[in-house]
């Protein structure tokens with residue numbers, strides 16, 4: 001019997017409808033002044049917490065300074081509307097501009113810092129901000145705060161009652177939620193999530209990780225300030241207590257408890273942390289203990305936040321976006337005369353302290369060839385790949401790609417010129433789907449979203465994973481994960497592909513499938529530099545072999561000649577079985 005077709009809807013439509021219903025319905029349902037104030041507070045906090053979705057949820061950067069951005073927006077509106085007689089809207093713009101500036105500056109600190117150092121910098125910024133608010137009394141009013149803040153009007157409509165203002169605040173929350181949800185699936189949103197999942201892989205695929213992180217901080221600052229401006233005009237009075245470190249921790253908890261990677265999750269978290277304390281007040285003395293326990297339990301036992309569970313249920317009734325079929329094949333290799341030098345390496349040296357990992361290596365990769373780099377463990381092969389792709393800066397020597405020097409360029413710049421790589425231990429964006437992984441790779445080659453999708457589809461079909469596009473890659477078997485990594489680099493249509501041990505961990509059948517794929521790529525004109533220990537694969541594929549030992553080149557040439565060279569046999573091959581031409 002045929003399975004009954006289930007009713008399936010797009011999650012975005014479902015969420016949009018629900019959101020609209022809440023925006024229209026809630027202020028009518030809540031009749032007390034107290035309840036309406038809570039709605040305004042929840043909306044303002046929701047907007048600020050969505051800033052955390054961008055910086056923490058999407059980009060994976062710890063920020064404990066969101067209350068400072070929130071404060072900048074609130075104080076800009078408070079000061080400019082009370083002392084300078086401005087209206088709310090231009091004051092909002094000033095607040096957002098100031099917060100953005102602070103966001104850029106803080107984001108720049110991420111150029112050098114990560115993890116706990118970054119957390120420390122954001123905490124310091126937050127604490128300095130609170131001290132300034134409390135002590136710069138002539139400007140901020142100090143602990144007494146500022147009262148008499150003006151509310152905005154919406155065209156002819158004066159938002160002079162709490163209920164009208166609640167509509168306005170919830171409307172802003174709704175618009176921000178739509179924008180943040182939309183951002184997730186844009187090129188920038190995908191780049192952010194790639195940075196969160198694996199910064200090095202993102203960079204090697206052409207993502208400017210520094211720019212992405214600064215952008216994320218700036219967006220979170222903008223949303224923080226917007227939420228602050230909504231809050232200030234909602235309550236007409238502000239004081240430093242509302243913008244201190246504790247509140248920053250609360251914004252972090254909202255994002256984590258709800259599910260930082262999800263817009264709806266964050267709103268759920270913000271609602272929980274706004275309303276829970278009010279519900280728990282009945283418990284009087286032990287209310288803070290219960291509140292704290294609930295938050296800890298949610299964060300510890302629900303790693304994807306509350307939303308993780310809702311999402312699981314939703315997946316049953318929603319359908320993923322269909323990706324269609326590629327209308328053209330993969331185009332790789334670029335144009336140029338076959339046999340011309342594409343990569344010229346001269347006198348390449350890399351020292352790690354006293355260790356000479358690469359010690360004066362020269363070789364040339366020619367357009368259209370498969371060039372293998374072989375040698376014993378620790379002979380410097382991966383270091384060469386890291387030098388070519390910009391992960392390491394050479395101690396000495398020159399590298400020219402397509403005739404231009406590339407030493408000193410960051411990996412994303414090198415990748416954008418058409419040189420991409422895979423990694424010895426695969427580095428996928430594990431929490432993203434196959435489709436999203438490959439889209440990030442495809443973004444390297446530029447063009448609009450349609451072109452990016454077209455290339456990604458062509459690459460996925462090329463490796464034969466079209467039936468698994470919507471699977472999260474961490475749940476795929478190892479062999480398929482390797483194919484995703486290959487498709488991800490191919491989608492950017494590189495001119496030169498560096499493959500670091502592509503066959504490691506594959507079984508015999510998978511190895512032969514890989515050989516077939518690489519042969520097809522060779523036939524399509526793609527130039528490849530392959531590091532590989534499996535000599536039967538090298539013998540089947542390579543046009544030229546360079547052999548390293550202790551960081552030096554000991555042989556180079558055609559496989560038939562190199563694999564029988566006594567020096568190579570002595571240093572590396574020993575009694576390895578070499579299936580020449582097998």
Ligand SMILES: Nc1ncnc2c1ncn2[C@@H]1O[C@H](COP(=O)(O)OP(=O)(O)OP(=O)(O)O)[C@@H](O)[C@H]1O
Nearest residue numbers: 352355357375376377378379380381382383384424
């Ligand atoms: N970041 C680093 N810091 C210090 N030493 C390093 C670093 N990277 C590599 N090395 C050292 O440099 C030498 C060359 O390592 P590399 O990984 O390039 O060798 P390989 O030929 O790729 O080896 P394998 O075949 O085992 O992957 C090794 O002695 C290694 O320990």
